[in-house]
Amino acid sequence: MPVCRPGAVLWDADGVLQAAAPGWRERLVGIGGEDFLQDLFDAEKPCLRGESRFEDAVARVLARHGIQTSAGDVMASWAEIVVDTAALSLVDEVRGRGVRCYLATNQQDYRRDVMRARLPYAEHFDGEFYSCDLGVAKPEARYFTAVLDAVELPVGQVLFIDDSGRNVNAARAVGLQAVLHDPIAGASGLAAILRRYDLI
Incomplete structure (x- = not known):
């Protein structure tokens, strides 16, 4: 049983509220192969912390692999x-x-902008915490402390839901109530979590 009914919930995005469209991986592999895709993922990591623009990172990867496709097509x-x-x-x-409900997600600047412009999250959340804006990404403890400073609730009154065990464990280490969500369980799995905490 939870220590207390949360006063706020932090919701991860990918794997909890959203997913990449089918076929995205195959399209990227088709552009440059598996090594190219892994290089993209590695290049994205500093962008998640706001240290670089994703477009610039993608352009550098394309140049290293000698691929003529535009960064925009890859992004x-x-x-x-x-x-x-x-x-x-x-x-x-x-x-x-x-x-209160907040989006708490690791994103680089390009995807953050897409999510803000094209997705309806502003209508459903009290606030949105993108790692690239905070300058730190999950599972770093500083991500959670930055969010807690903004939420202004005692750490034990905040519930965090994520599909990454590393992120959930890091949140618990900071003191949050945190639950691992299985993406396969979908909304019904989320509903079960919320009922456990007397939130629905």
Whole structure:
């Protein structure tokens, strides 16, 4: 049983509220192969901390691999996002019970901009915490302390939901109530978590 009913919930995005559109990996591998894809992922990591623009990082990877495709064509795969509308309905239900909800996600600047411009999160959340804006990414403890400073609630009154065990363990180490979500369980799995904490 939880120590207390949370006063706020931090929701991860990918694997909890949204997923990449089918076929994104195959499209990127088709551009440059598996090594190219891994190089992209490695180049993205500093961008998640706001240390570099993702477009510049992608351009450098393309140059290293001698690929003529534009950075924009590659980045388009990061913009193909499918939102779980049933999960968003749960966010609304939690907020309807007077509990604040915040998006807490690792994203680089390009995908952050896509999510802000094309996805409806501003209508469903009390705030959005993107790692590239905070200058630190999960599972670093400083990510969670930065969010807690903004939320202004005691750490034990904040619930964190994520599909990464590393992130969940890091949140617990800081003192948050934290639960691992299985993406395969979808909205029904989220509902079970929320019922456990008396949030719906």
